[in-house]
């Protein structure tokens with residue numbers, strides 16, 4: 474990924490200086506800039522309106538103390554974040570990540586990506602992201618509740634149904650959203666759809682749980698069909714074993730593919746007979762245990778320590794669904810050598826720039842995260858709509874809308890890549906289509 478345009482190079486340099494020590498944020502900005510060159514050359518009006526300078530600077534960044542007390546009475550302090558990146562096309566919208574690796578840099582990279590992703594969904598949602606360096610692993614329900622309540626004791630002043638609507642992400646599932654929503658409702662004394670990913674009996678949407686994984690496979694299926702192939706009979710690797718990974722595995726299997734491996738942050742399992750997803754759901758969704766427990770269900774499967782090894786298993790299609798930069802240049806080369814033809818991203822920014830260069834130079838079909846995993850936030854948008862209408866749609870209605878949105882996202886990426894002379898480069902297509910909608914809105918609203 475090389476940038477030649479002098480204006481973009483200069484702006485990238487200024488962005489690096491202003492955000493020193495934030496490598497993932499700079500990585501995300503660089504990837505977008507690298508594909509915007511033909512747009513910038515055509516659209517001097519957007520340069521003159523300062524759209525690019527503004528789009529890399531979050532509208533607001535909130536950092537706060539989150540004190541909480543564990544079950545032994547010991548007090549702890551974590552750091553909370555909410556970055557409200559861009560509200561040009563709608564209220565800020567984006568998940569809350571709870572993981573020890575969370576810092577401002579990680580939240581900014583995610584918020585920046587979210588702005589373009591939300592634009593692609595066709596729904597009116599701006600970009601935001603939040604989180605904390607709190608580690609939910611090994612904590613009791615009571616400790617999780619104490620943390621979530623303390624987190625919302627500050628966050629509640631900055632969010633609202635028409636202002637900023639958080640959702641789940643790594644470490645934040647239905648349990649955490651429930652505690653956060655409950656605390657918000659208590660503090661504000663109002664019932665509004667201020668979080669998405671809520672439980673089904675208090676305003677949640679059917680199919681939200683499945684949406685990111687299913688949406689990833691809907692997008693991938695469109696990409697495969699447009700290139701004369703399909704999931705049927707293909708061998709698939711899915712990294713992670715959380716929300717996105719589980720439902721990607723389910724939908725890929727229903728399309729006739731065989732998923733042979735999944736992972737967590739400790740290691741990966743390989744089951745040449747195809748992953749038994751009921752066992753994975755029992756281990757991860759019910760018992761909250763480690764993926765190696767899979768061997769208790771299938772003694773002939775293999776477990777290997779370390780998560781990178783999953784990419785050494787021969788496959789046709791790789792669906793990274795764990796975390797950022799999980800496929801580096803070396804893993805990408807091994808995937809290619811072993812015959813992998815497709816990489817489509819469930820996680821946010823799971824491929825390093827070197828990995829992406831390897832996919833593109835070897836002619837792989839590459840579904841970039843901000844398009845391929847947009848089904849989650851799109852369905853969150855549908856949850857907001859249902860809350861505003863005081864209605865609940867059936868699973869089939871939501872799933873059908875999600876499917877339609879993923880088809881239109883693929884179409885937008887395909888058309889933009891063709892229009893700007895990079896046909897088949899869906900990363901360029903996603904960045905350009907996502908950018909243009911936000912950029913036009915920012916220009917129309919003046920220099921704010």
Ligand code: NDP
Pocket residue numbers: 641642643644645685712713714715716717718736737738739780794795796797819820821846847849850
């Ligand atoms: P979960 O917390 O449900 O699952 C995350 C999975 O990834 C777990 O298996 C976890 O293993 C693994 N993982 C997390 N961090 C690391 C790491 N540093 N190294 C290796 N493995 C890791 O999260 P989600 O499934 O919700 O999110 C997965 C990805 O998808 C993230 O990038 C997220 O931003 C993205 N995403 C999620 C959406 C959603 O709707 N949930 C929407 C769009 C994108 P372990 O249990 O050991 O930590």
